[in-house]
Amino acid sequence: MKLLALVFLLALLPAGSARGRHLPKAAISSPVFGPRQVQGVLGGSVTVQCFYPPTPVNKHDRKYWCRQQGSRCVTMVATNFVAPSYQGRVSLSDHPEAENFQIHISDLGPGDSGTFQCGLGVNGRGLSHTVTLNVTEGPDVPEAAELFYVKLRSTWTVSCGFGEHTASMRRYLCKKEKDGCRNIVNSYQEIDPDFQGRVLLTFEEPPGSFSVTMTQMDWEDTGLYYCGAGEYGNGGNSKELDVFVYEDKNFPHLKTTVTGKTGSSATFECLYDPLKKSSTRIWCKWRKQGCDKIIDNTGYVKFNYEGRVAMFENPENKTVTVVLNQLQPRDEGFYWCMSNELKEQQSSTELKVVEGEPALTGQKLVEAREGSRVDLTCSYPCQYYSYEKYWCKWNYTGCPMLPTPGQGLPGPAATCDSSTRTVVLSFDPVTREDAGWYWCGVRRNGAFGEAMAVELQVGTEGDAKHSPELLDVDSSPESGAVPPGGAYSDAEVRKGAAPDSSEESHGSNTLALVLGPLAGLILIVVTAFAIVRYRQLKRSDLVSVGSYRTNISMSDFESVRDFSASNGARESQETPMGGDEFVTTSDTPESAADTKKAKRSSKEDAELAYSSFLATSDSIAQGSAGGDGAVSPPQA
Incomplete structure (x- = not known):
């Protein structure tokens, strides 16, 4: 009953989960691998190559080549041994660094055909591989399959080329199956869904050549492949490829999937063994048409990833860690670690971005004034309390940890307040050189965890843009004080403490710069006009002459004033009249009598002054109104 239940549960498993569940018999029974068939010509020679895992035991163990005869396997050649009947024409050479040994057979005869085994140890251990050798008379020998001995979870790379005439043809890699050859990838960017993100076809030189790289090799990837045009x-044109996947327990097991929260970070591990100064280490994002490089160890960082990605080398465990922060949904995809050292160490990892709140929190953009004190804060949850915390300053080649050796105060210093679980990076005072990207992160046992990026912008008072109506004239120390932490609020930026970076503020500043000088110019003109007008009013009286009103200088009336003046008399005042007469009224009868007496005693002088006045007023009226005004002399 239990057996039936187990069978039923296995039947319910999804088809996709079959990958990696059943191991090929060859992978289970023997890690030794070699060709399935070898073709030879009479009188010629062949070389048989057999692979084995490079463990310390295997490197020093006995290697052999034997011929199957029923239930027995008779040794023809082995380490330090050659059968008498094969002396002089059979040899065995071991290459532990290349993880294989080779059997060379010359002067082939018809009796050399048969079934053989290449193996390690003594017969019966099971560490062997069966090979069929065919010796024919024909001059044409079919091309043997190229062998690939690939570690589990590593990367396989193959190069194929069929001449320049195939440069315009479809290039492909397919896997041999019962019903044909299953397309894995081709030059038309058609990729099997099971290989999305872990296979890449690249064109090479000379024209017509190409290579295929497949990462995260699994047990089911063992088999026969064909690359062709x-x-x-x-x-x-095609070429047969025989791929065998085996397990090397010393080969690191890397994550195939990494999950990160929106706004948080993700950490990727890359294998680079050995780490050489001349090696090239690249981290790129997989696409059907190629791999888009994001960062490498030479200082290259793609422009839209500045401040977001960093590469950390760890020679102790022969790995390189890549941290990508400020995650967004568009960052989802497959990322590749590539190297020019060992192709098998290239790897791919799928990134999935999910909704959620980052564990590390703090102000992501800090604006400060040069010379002030600035505190960059990074708060962490209890889950990171036992982790190592760090601050580092990002650059194109990495993110050096702070504080650096030999750096004393004043300057950056990292402190942690355990009561609030906050890591603080302080600058006192901050300088222009301190501007840039700073990362706060956690580590455990040398492995990088979550990280948060903070951009620090440093400006000076000269960078501030003031509009005339918002100009702060208070020169007291308090007016320019920087709030704790050195960060400016939005209101403080608008007061001129630092330039506003928003488009709206930029537009307001531009409008103020245009209208400010114009308003000032208008104010100056109006003021000048008012002054001139005021001075004219002080020196003139408003006079009505017919239908015209104009300002006449009092110098024209000096003779009239002399004529009408008397002891104790008041100045005459203007009286608007509907006619053309110029009339004066006296305040008292006495003053009127005095005036009449003065007029009679100086009649000739008065007539002369009056004539001068009429001539002047007529000229001014014509110039101001542009017409002819008729002025009638007063009646006697």
């Missing part, structure tokens, strides 16, 4: 089995 044109269509498989339709008269095109």
